[in-house]
Amino acid sequence: MIQALTLILTCQLLGESIVLLFDLPLPGPVLGMLLLFLWLLVRGGVSVPVAEAADGLLAHLPLLFIPAGVGVMVHWALLRAHWQALGAALLLGTLIALVATALAMQVTLWLVRRVRAVRGRS
Amino acid sequence: MTEIPLETLWVYLAARPLFWLTLTLLVWLGARRLQVWCGGMALLNPVVLTIAILIALLQLTHTPYAQYFDGAQFIHFLLGPATVALAIPLYRLRAELHVLALPIAVALIVGAVVAIVSAVGLAALFGADHAVLLSLAPKSVTTPVAMGIAEKLGGIPALTAALVVLTGLIGALFGVGLLRGIGIRDPAVIGVALGTAAHGMGTARAFQLGHREGAMAGLAMGLSAVLTALLLPLLPRGLALLGM
Numbered sequence: 001m002i003q004a005l006t007l008i009l010t011c012q013l014l015g016e017s018i019v020l021l022f023d024l025p026l027p028g029p030v031l032g033m034l035l036l037f038l039w040l041l042v043r044g045g046v047s048v049p050v051a052e053a054a055d056g057l058l059a060h061l062p063l064l065f066i067p068a069g070v071g072v073m074v075h076w077a078l079l080r081a082h083w084q085a086l087g088a089a090l091l092l093g094t095l096i097a098l099v100a101t102a103l104a105m106q107v108t109l110w111l112v113r114r115v116r117a118v119r120g121r122s
Numbered sequence: 123m124t125e126i127p128l129e130t131l132w133v134y135l136a137a138r139p140l141f142w143l144t145l146t147l148l149v150w151l152g153a154r155r156l157q158v159w160c161g162g163m164a165l166l167n168p169v170v171l172t173i174a175i176l177i178a179l180l181q182l183t184h185t186p187y188a189q190y191f192d193g194a195q196f197i198h199f200l201l202g203p204a205t206v207a208l209a210i211p212l213y214r215l216r217a218e219l220h221v222l223a224l225p226i227a228v229a230l231i232v233g234a235v236v237a238i239v240s241a242v243g244l245a246a247l248f249g250a251d252h253a254v255l256l257s258l259a260p261k262s263v264t265t266p267v268a269m270g271i272a273e274k275l276g277g278i279p280a281l282t283a284a285l286v287v288l289t290g291l292i293g294a295l296f297g298v299g300l301l302r303g304i305g306i307r308d309p310a311v312i313g314v315a316l317g318t319a320a321h322g323m324g325t326a327r328a329f330q331l332g333h334r335e336g337a338m339a340g341l342a343m344g345l346s347a348v349l350t351a352l353l354l355p356l357l358p359r360g361l362a363l364l365g366m
Binding site: 067088113 | 176180187203204206209210213216228232233237247249254264265267281288289291292293296312326329348
């Protein structure tokens, strides 16, 4: 358990340090995720404690956003001053982005599978 | 025996990290149970409900957010390690990643561009000013990156932080229903869409559907943050071309 957490925290620490040192446009933990992914590829497997620690953290992922979510109250006045523009942009904009992303991926996935099937036949 | 007045107890407790930390967990568990009782109704989202209840409690008791965060930061801290932990479900999918690489790349580029253009375009239609437009542009990416971008562009980073959270809530609340409504069934596609359009909160929602969805969403969240950070410096030039 402690070993697993140490591995995860070490990846995060490395990620944060590299992002800071090279002024990279991504959050440290995201780079930490890619580092851990590479580490697992090199190691050739996930040990049981690491899998358990990760699954434990991820099981309650929505909970972890609540402190930041409550922070919206601090900017209430600013949000209310622009509520029409922001409401439209947030609600419609996010739904449009979801649909566009999904359709782009679905169409490309269909094409890739199509090409593979044709290649497989010949 | 001297009796402690209730008010003294409150003043003591309200200043302890333990109080707000425990309260956050209790409200969260209660909200989750409520959703289960109501037959898993999607609109009774426990995240939305918990945030609303906690804000109401803080307002009623005149507690500043900073005091709340003293306790809640222990939960907040776990976001970093949880993001790193997304590597494990991703690793379990490694065999499929080469088939999915091109579709994910196309989805990310389309998604990142559409997220920026739709948000900025709609807000501009409603007459939002320049600073608000620039604050809104990175709304679909994860908070630290979004705030950094907003600052560099000349937006208001604090406003961006709030907009990112609200975007995540909208994605988590309506995303799955909308995607299923337009006939999307593939778990990888649902995951990538949620991660690209609604960052970590979309990823958390994706995880409730399954590990495939969650892993894909986590990957998409990370990559779309990089892509958006690279694309957005072009936005002021784009707005200038449109005479805004």
